[in-house]
Amino acid sequence: MKNILEYLEHSVGRRPEKTACADTDTSMTWRQLREASARIGSLLLKHRLTHRPVAVYMEKTPACLATMLGTVYGGDFYTVIDTKMPWDRIRKIFSVLKPAAIITDRDHEETVREALASERKDSPKILLYEKAMYVPEDREGLAKIRRKAVDTDLVYTLFTSGSTGMPKGVAVSHRNVMAYAEWVKTTFDINEATVFGSQTPFYFSMSVLDIYTTLAAGAELQILPKQLFAFPVRLLEYMNSRKVNTIYWVPTALSIVANWKVLDYVSLPYMEKVLFAGEVMPVKQLNYWRRKMPELLYANLYGPTEVTDICAYYIVDRDFADSETLPIGRACDNCDLIILREDGTEAAPGEIGELCVRGSFVAGGYYGDPDKTDAAFIQNPLNPWYPEKIYKTGDLVRYNDRGELLYLGRRDFQIKHMGYRIELGEVEAAAGAASDVKSCVSIYDEVRDRIVLFYEGGPKNENQMRVLLEGKLPPYMRPGECIRVKRMPENANGKIDRKYLKSYYTDLMDGQAIG
Amino acid sequence: MKELLDILNKVKPGIDYVNEKHLVSDELIDSLDVMTIVTEICDEFDVEILPTDVVPENFESVEAMWQLIMRLQED
Numbered sequence: 001m002k003n004i005l006e007y008l009e010h011s012v013g014r015r016p017e018k019t020a021c022a023d024t025d026t027s028m029t030w031r032q033l034r035e036a037s038a039r040i041g042s043l044l045l046k047h048r049l050t051h052r053p054v055a056v057y058m059e060k061t062p063a064c065l066a067t068m069l070g071t072v073y074g075g076d077f078y079t080v081i082d083t084k085m086p087w088d089r090i091r092k093i094f095s096v097l098k099p100a101a102i103i104t105d106r107d108h109e110e111t112v113r114e115a116l117a118s119e120r121k122d123s124p125k126i127l128l129y130e131k132a133m134y135v136p137e138d139r140e141g142l143a144k145i146r147r148k149a150v151d152t153d154l155v156y157t158l159f160t161s162g163s164t165g166m167p168k169g170v171a172v173s174h175r176n177v178m179a180y181a182e183w184v185k186t187t188f189d190i191n192e193a194t195v196f197g198s199q200t201p202f203y204f205s206m207s208v209l210d211i212y213t214t215l216a217a218g219a220e221l222q223i224l225p226k227q228l229f230a231f232p233v234r235l236l237e238y239m240n241s242r243k244v245n246t247i248y249w250v251p252t253a254l255s256i257v258a259n260w261k262v263l264d265y266v267s268l269p270y271m272e273k274v275l276f277a278g279e280v281m282p283v284k285q286l287n288y289w290r291r292k293m294p295e296l297l298y299a300n301l302y303g304p305t306e307v308t309d310i311c312a313y314y315i316v317d318r319d320f321a322d323s324e325t326l327p328i329g330r331a332c333d334n335c336d337l338i339i340l341r342e343d344g345t346e347a348a349p350g351e352i353g354e355l356c357v358r359g360s361f362v363a364g365g366y367y368g369d370p371d372k373t374d375a376a377f378i379q380n381p382l383n384p385w386y387p388e389k390i391y392k393t394g395d396l397v398r399y400n401d402r403g404e405l406l407y408l409g410r411r412d413f414q415i416k417h418m419g420y421r422i423e424l425g426e427v428e429a430a431a432g433a434a435s436d437v438k439s440c441v442s443i444y445d446e447v448r449d450r451i452v453l454f455y456e457g458g459p460k461n462e463n464q465m466r467v468l469l470e471g472k473l474p475p476y477m478r479p480g481e482c483i484r485v486k487r488m489p490e491n492a493n494g495k496i497d498r499k500y501l502k503s504y505y506t507d508l509m510d511g512q513a514i515g
Numbered sequence: 516m517k518e519l520l521d522i523l524n525k526v527k528p529g530i531d532y533v534n535e536k537h538l539v540s541d542e543l544i545d546s547l548d549v550m551t552i553v554t555e556i557c558d559e560f561d562v563e564i565l566p567t568d569v570v571p572e573n574f575e576s577v578e579a580m581w582q583l584i585m586r587l588q589e590d
Contacts, residue, residue: 226546227539227542227545227546227571228546229546230545230546230547230548230549230550230569231546231549231569231570231571232566232569233566233567233569233570234570234571256550260566260569261566262566264566265565265566265567486551486554486555487547487550487551487554490547
C-alpha cells in the first residue's frame with residue numbers, strides 16, 4: 001500500500017452500497033464517496049494542478065470529505081479552512097500555503113470571491129463543488145497520477161497556531177496517515193460494524209482518526225451536528241438514532257455530558273468505545289461516565305499534530321480518585337518514544353524530561369518553513385550514525401512505578417514560583433476535583449509572579465475556593481488569585497482557550513494598574 | 516422579563532431579542548451562548564434547570580425562555 005485512496009477503493013469493493021459518511025441532511029455510500037472524490041480529482045486534473053496545495057472551504061459535510069479525498073485523487077494535498085475563521089488569519093495561512101486552488105460550494109462562493117477579490121494575480125483558482133459533480137471521471141488521467149505517486153507525498157497540511165502569531169502548517173504524508181490508521185484499527189478493533197460519532201472539525205488533527213480509520217476499516221462516519229452540543233439530551237438521542245458506537249471527542253465535550261448528568265436521563269445502548277485526546281481529561285467527569293457505563297472501553301490518547309495525531313495511549317484499566325490524573329500510558333505500535341534531558345541525553349527511569357517521538361507517525365515538518373522545521377524536527381541525538389529525524393513535543397513526561405508514562409505539562413507550563421518547579425496541571429487536578437467544579441485552568445502570570453486559577457461551577461465565593469485549595473495544595477502551589485467564570489472560553493477546536501485567559505488576566509491587571 | 520433581556524443582551528449583544536422567534540434554528544445564538552444563558556438564568560432566577568429542559572424549543576425566543584423560568588419557579 002502506498003496511498004490512502006487504496007483504503008477508499010478497498011471499502012468500495014467490499015460494500016459499495018454501505019453508508020460511508022453522513023450528516024443530518026445528507027449521506028454518501030462508499031460508491032458515491034469514491035465517485036464524488038474522483039470527479040473532484042478529475043476537475044483538478046483538467047486545470048493541470050498536481051502536487052499543489054488545495055484549500056477546502058466548506059462546512060463539515062460528506063461533500064467536504066469527498067472534496068478532501070478528491071484533492072488526493074488529483075495528486076494534490078488539502079488544507080481544510082474553518083469557515084468561521086476571520087479572513088485575516090486565513091490570509092496568513094494562504095501566505096504560507098500559497099494554495100493553487102480553493103474548492104468551495106455555492107453556499108460560500110460569494111464570501112470566498114469577495115474575500116479574494118482584492119488579491120493579486122497569485123490568487124488561487126476558485127472551484128465549485130457543485131460544478132465538479134458534472135465533470136466526468138478521467139480514469140486514465142487519475143491512473144497516471146497514481147502510478148507516479150509515492151507514500152511520502154503529502155495528504156494534507158494542517159495549520160496550528162505558532163507562538164509568533166504566524167500559523168504553522170504541519171505537512172502529513174500518506175505513510176504517516178497509513179501507519180497511524182493501522183495502529184488505531186488494530187488497537188481498538190475498528191471494523192465494518194463501527195459507527196463513529198464525529199465531534200472534532202476536519203481542520204483539527206483529531207478528525208484524522210475518525211476519517212482514516214473509517215476508510216481503512218470500511219466503518220461509518222456520522223458527523224454530529226455542532227449545535228447539539230448545547231442540547232446534550234438531544235445529542236445523545238441523535239447518536240442513538242444513528243447507532244453511534246464509537247466516539248473520539250475532546251474532554252470538554254465528554255464533560256458536557258458528565259456535568260449535566262445526561263446519562264441519568266438518556267442511555268447509550270449502542271456505545272462501545274469512548275476515546276479522548278486534545279487536552280487533559282478531568283477524572284471526575286470520566287468517573288461519571290464510568291459509573292454510568294462501566295462496560296465501555298475508555299482510552300486516553302496523547303499526541304501533537306506533528307505526529308499525525310497520537311503517539312501514546314492508555315486504556316483505562318483501574319479506578320482513579322477524582323483528584324488523580326490519568327497516565328498517557330505507552331507508545332503506540334510502530335511509534336517510539338524517547339525522553340530527553342535538556343542536554344540531549346536520555347533521561348534515567350523515573351526522571352522528568354522532554355518527550356520526543358520517532359517513527360512513521362512523525363510528519364515531514366512545517367510547510368514552507370525550514371527554520372521552524374529544523375527547530376522541532378531534529379536529528380536523534382542518541383543516533384549519531386545515520387540520518388534519523390525525531391520530533392520534540394515540548395511536553396514534559398516521566399514514567400511512574402507501573403511503567404506508564406505521565407504527562408506533566410508543557411515545557412512552557414512548568415513554572416518556577418517561590419523557588420519551586422511547579423506543574424500548573426497539578427494545581428488544576430486539585431481544583432478540578434472540588435465538588436461542582438465543572439472545569440478549571442491555571443495560568444502563571446510571570447510579571448506578577450502569581451499563579452491564577454480560573455474555574456467554572458464550584459463555590460460562588462472565590463475566597464471559599466482559596467480556602468478549599470489550602471487543604472489540598474502546599475503553600476507554594478496555591479493560586480494567588482481564584483477567578484470564577486460563567487463559562488470557559490473555547491478555541492476553534494472546542495478546547496479551553498488558555499491563551500485567551502492569560503491575555504484576559506494581563507489586561508485585567510494592566511487596566512487596574514492604570515485605573 | 517427585563518432581567519432576562521438584560522442577561523441575553525449581556526451574553527450576546529446586537530440581536531433583536533424582542534422580535535426574533537428562531538434564535539437557535541437561525542443560528543443567532545450558538546451552543547456556548549446557550550450554555551452561558553442557562554448558567555445566568557440559574558444564578559439570576561435561583562432555579563434549577565435539568566438537562567431535559569435544555570432543548571432547542573425552550574431557547575428559540577425570549578417568551579419560550581420566560582415560560583421555562585416561570586414553570587421552574589412554580590416547581
